[in-house]
Amino acid sequence: MSVIVLLLIASITVACLFLAAFIWSVKNGQYDDEASAPLRMLFDDKPLNKEEKQL
Amino acid sequence: MSKKENAVSIQCYHCGEDCVDKPILAHEKEFCCEGCKMVYEILNQNGLCDYYSISKNPGINQRIKVRENKFSFLDDESIQQSLTVFKDEKQTHISFYLPQMHCSSCLWLLENLHQLNENIISSKVNFTRKEADIIFNHRNVSMRQVAELLTAIGYEPYISLNDAKQAKPKLNKSKIYKLGVAGFCFGNIMLLSFPEYLGIDGKEQNLITTFRYLSLILSLPVFFYSSSELYMSAWKSLKHGFLSIDAPIVLAVVVTFGRSLYEVLSGTGSGYFDSMSGIVFFMLIGRVLQDKTYEQLSFERDYTSYFPIAVTRVKDEKEETAALPDIKLNDTLLIHNQELIPADGIITRGKAVIDYSFVTGESLPIEKEMGEIVYAGGKQIGSNIEILVVKEVAQSYLTKLWNREDLKQKIRDEERSFVHLLSRYFTWIVLFLSISSATYWYFNDISKMWIAATSVLIIACPCALLLSNTFTNGNILRILGRKHLYLRNAQTIEDIADINYIVFDKTGTLTTGRYNEINYDGMMLSKDLKRKIAALTSQSTHPMSKAIAAWTNESSRMKVVAFEEFAGKGIEGIVDGELITLGSKSYVTGVHAERDVESSVYISVEGKVLGKFGFRNQYRTHIPALIKTLQKKYQLAVLSGDNAGEKNYLQELLGFDANILFHQKPEDKLEAIKSLQQKGKKVMMIGDGLNDAGALRQADVGIAVTENSNNFTPASDAILEAKELSQLYKFIQLCKDNKKVVLAAFIVSLLYNIVGNYFAVQGMLSPMLAAILMPCSSISILLITFGFSNLSAWKMKLK
Known part of the structure; x- marks a missing residue:
């Protein structure tokens, strides 16, 4: 029985962490602009590297 | 002739447009203009040419040059302050609205601004709102330089008076x-x-x-x-x-x-x-x-987002920048080409050709001479002019139009949706059920009384109705949004479904607001005469002259002697020994005309009237087809601020019983809508300009038509992109289906209610039964609403 209580505590803690992460992400504005994030992800850092090499 | 020989058009490497004239060759690439080439060179020097590999020809055409010193107002302390989001010793945060942003290349380039100027610390783009948040080191680079850098690479920031208001709503x-x-x-x-x-x-x-x-x-x-x-x-x-x-x-x-x-x-x-x-x-x-709201759009725009933040003021022969609210009576303002006149004033220098199409609906620019009054809201085309302010910005014609009290008083009753009515009936039934089962158990088994009464209330709340309504509305808003009809809120769907009278504006709504068709009516013009006309008209900057010059399809270098231009009347000049006069009816023929019935230009040679050029508005594609469909179900009307030149055509198009009125002032439009409503009509107004603003707000549904949803539109219930206007009938149908879908989902949920209540009145509603019924009914409602609304959209080919 005590195992179940332990598991309960563990599961609710994990769930709380996710809730906190969700609230943080909303507050952080991650959902404000849904259009640019998927585009931004596709850019590689190549141009940056090029620039460094030139310097 | 050389154009035709160039059968294969060459696309500009930067902006992708056809290089009409000879392409400019540089760096083994073709460019359509010097501007595009320059942007390429800037990017090339800074190793930012990946810009061109992310999207194809991502650039913005640079043929129209932005005036130098345009952003000089950003040197002004107070204007700077009003635009700054945050500032400390080292850096300034600012947010610019960049309407040109359109593709992933733009996003990439704008987020790599720091490679163009090391003093820009970072820039982050919000693509939905077309904004870039830029942080820069203000010790080494000024706000003006940042704005000019953006302009140099083709993203000119749009800064309006509205931006100066502090604290955007969070x-x-x-x-x-x-x-x-x-x-x-x-x-x-x-x-x-x-x-x-x-x-x-x-x-x-x-x-x-x-x-x-x-x-x-x-x-x-x-x-x-x-x-x-x-x-x-x-x-x-x-x-x-x-x-x-x-x-x-x-x-x-x-x-x-x-x-x-x-x-x-x-x-x-x-x-x-x-x-x-x-x-x-x-x-x-x-x-x-x-x-879900369309953040990037604003349905509540007022004149401040149309007005510039600052203008050039001339003081003691010197030009200086003045913030718009600081403009006082008797100031002299310098208005450049394509700039807005911010306050009513008298022209003191230069010749004004003012485009009022947005304010009054008149499709042709109006010429004004020195000493004449110009009203705020018009756009100057052509050379620079100076005006003496006779009314402050807040007192001008345009601002007053906006601040009219009776428009503000229109109370939007957000809760007139039919679901509220339905829920009331539903609530009474549920209460009745609950009380009667309580009474029954009171006499039979008092221990079950409270259980039964509360069980009924638990199982039978009208949440199914609310769910079906919100989900259907949400889905339909999205479907319409994908088709570029953006509604202010969900209530608008029902309002659209209820209308029975549609009123159109003409200029900018049914037509594109440009004159593209010219009909010549009169004696044949010889090739030689056409050449002479071309020579004469090319002397004038008036848009009608330009249109006629293009119509002749001739280019001539013939000498024009004694050329004279009379504002609001016409032009004349001697070409190759012949006196040619072009202009309004009363000017050319001498016959007095009350007011212009149509847009036409008469021509006479040596005093002999040859004929007239009729100017036809260019109607948007598929407008006749749309009207034909709408006619079957709705009464139609046109209210135009323009002259009656198109009356016959429109009457033919809309049918002879349709109400078509011209020379309508903004107030007239508003009153017309009001009187229709008093007759019990549910009116939809479709317009685009400031002159429609009152009517749009008065109407049961006001739809603002715009070429580009990021452009300025007057306050309205919905914003529709002009290219989708032809789909209007389908949009209305979809809104009508909305109600059906809600009802269908509601009926299904009633079945669940009956099952649940069967147990509830007996006092046998177990938590488990409730736990099964609740998600089941919610999910089936979800499926029905999404399924049916998508199905009806798909049937109408709106998907």
Whole structure:
């Protein structure tokens, strides 16, 4: 029985962490602009590297 | 002739447009103009040519040059301050609206600004709002330089008077938080309820109590925090003496919570915490879906987002920048080409050709001479002019039009939706059921009285109706949004479904506002004469002259002697010994005309009238087809601020019983709509300009048509991109289907209600039964609403 209580505590803690992460992400504005994030992800850092090499 | 030989058109490497003239060759690439080439060179020097590999020809055409010193007003301290978001010793944060942003290349380039100028610390793009948040080191680079850098690479910031207002309204995210909390609690309570539903061993009493109390604790945030959304809206409408759909739902939530609390504390049962939090969760989802707003659009724009933030003032022979609110009476303003006249004034220098199409609906620019009055809102075309301010900005014609009291007073009753009416009937039935089952048990088995009465309220709350309504609305808003009809809110869907009279504006709505068709009516013009006309008209900058010059299709270098231009009348000159006069009817023929009935230019040679050029508006594509379809079901009318030149054509198009009025002032339009409404009509107004602003707001549904949804549009219920105007009939049909879908989903949910109530009135509603019925009905409603609304959109080919 005590195992179940332990598991309960563990599961609710994990769930709380996710809730906190969700609230943080909303507050952080991650959902404000849904259009640019998927585009931004596709850019590689190549141009940056090029620039460094030139310097 | 050389154009035709160039059969294969060459695309500009930068902007992708055809290089009409000879392409400019540089760096083994072709460019259409020097501007595009320059942008390429800037990017090339800084190793940013990946810009061209992300999207094809991503650039913005640079043929039209931005005036130098345009951003000199950004050197002004007070203007700088009003635009700055945040500033400390080292850096300044600023947010620029960049309407040119359109593709992933733009995004990439704008976020790599720091490679162009090392003093720009970072830039982050918000693509939906077309804004870039830029942080720069203000010790080494000024705000003006940042704006000029953006302009140099083709993204000219649009800065309007509206930007100077401090503190933009912050987005309210509380609904999302509430949704997150409700979802979290719902999931966990569900999990904790399972053991009891699945028949936990009765001996494990400790465990059962633990589960129940944990559920109780988890339901507290749902009851006190997440549901507050419902409490607030129910309370708001009750305060206005209106019983909205939220009230019975709040009642059900409170009853469910109270009964569950009692059961758990007294140890008699596990309560309905899972059902309660589930229903709150689903309802919040529905609300969030329905209330999705188009952030990048504004339905409440006022004149301030149309006006520039600063203008050039001439003081003691010197040009200086002045913020618009600082403009005083008797100031002299310098207005450049394509700039807006911000205040009513008298022209003191230069010749004005002013495009009022946006303000009055007149499709042709008006010429004004020195000493004449020009009204705010017009756009100067051509050379620079100076005006003496005779009325301050806040007092000008345009501003007054906007601030008219009777427009502000229009109260938007947000709660006239049919679901509220339906929910009221529903609530009475439920209350009746609850009371009668309580009475029945009072006489038969008093212990079951409260159980039965509360069970009915728990199972039969009208949340299914609310769910079906919010989900359908949300989905239809999205479908329409994908088709570029953006509605202000969900209520607009119902309003559109109810209309029976459609009023159109002409200039800019039915037509593109440009003159593209010219009909010549009169004696044949010889090739030689055409050449002479071309020579004469090319002397003038008036758009009509330019249009005629293009129509002749001749280019001539013939000498024009004694050329004279009379504002508002016409032009004349001697070409190759012949006196040619072009102009208005009264000017050329001498016949006095009351006012222009149509847009035409008469021509005479040596005093002999040869004929006239009729100017036809260019109608948007598919307009005749749209009108034909709409005619079958709706009464149509056209209210135009323009002259009656198109009357015959429009009358033919709309039918002879259609009401077509010209020379309508903004007030006339508003009154016309009002009188239609007094006759009991539900009016939809479709317009585009400031002159329609009053009518748009007065109408039951006002739709603003725009070429580009990021452009300025007057306040309205909906914004429609002009290219989709032809789909209007389908949009109305889809809005009509909205009601049907809601009702269908509601009927299905009634079936669940009947099953649930069958057990509830007997006092036999177990928490498990409630826990099965609730998600089942919610999910089937979801499926029905999404399924049916998508189906009807698909049938109409709107998907």
